[in-house]
Amino acid sequence: MSEIIHIGDLSIAVTRKDIKNVHLSVHPPEGRVTLSAPTETRLEVARAYAITRLSWIRDQQEKLRNQARETPREFIERESHYLWGRRRLLTVIERDTKPCVTVDHKRITMSVRPGSNHAKRASIIHEWHKSLLHEFIPTLISKWEPKLGVLVAAYFLQRMKTKWGSCNHKAGHIRLNTELVKKPKDLIEYVVVHEMLHLIEPTHSDRFISLLTENFPTWREARSELNELPLSAEEWRE
Ligand SMILES: [Zn+2]
Secondary structure, eight states, rough: EEEEEETTTTEEEEEEESOSEEEEEHHHTTTTEEEEEEOOOOOOHHHHHHHHHHHHHHHOOOOHHHHHHHHHOOOOOOOOEEEEEEEEEEEEEESSSOEEEEOSSSSSEEEEOTTHHHHHHHHHHHHHHHHHHHHHHHHHHHHHHHTTOOSSSSEEOOOOOOOEEEETTTTTEEEEGGGGGGGHHHHHHHHHHHHHHHHHHOSSSHHHHHHHHHTTOOOOOHHHHHHHOOOOEEEEOO
């Protein structure tokens, strides 16, 4: 059940939940705004809070509109692609051998069969991203397992629209977004540590925050850098 707050031309869907803090979010792709509030919060209080955050909401919506203008990658010659947080230019070579991708400090070189279309090129890059992450992620997991005192039964890589990672607490699994390969390695490490800590503490409770702070003191900076895309949510502590 949700209620709607109207502020000028802005509509905010309010959901009441068994939570401690008001939580305001701006969602991609259109900039839809939602507010979760503790069950007993009065609507006027939620509205007053949303008004104080109005310029933040407008900023986030503006960012989304700008992101929406970014064209999707076409996998063509001299196009920019990010890898481990650094921009590189793509070189495409057409030759009739098994497709492959190599990288040096300036360039990503993709060899494809003549006539490979956009979808084929995208899937070659995607497989390559997965293979890079499959080399890197296990080193992070084995570094952090003894430090945190947890065991990761399995990890999975997949495309995710709105999250960098998730965790299945019961099964001991973590799931990571393949887009992470575009981010600096220290930010990927933050996501892995975050999801691994969820194996100890499933929710973002005070205990979770203190475990995170103890083990990864720069988590706030890492989170805000990552959340430049997709958008972050903001929390208000009552
Ligand atoms: Zn989390």
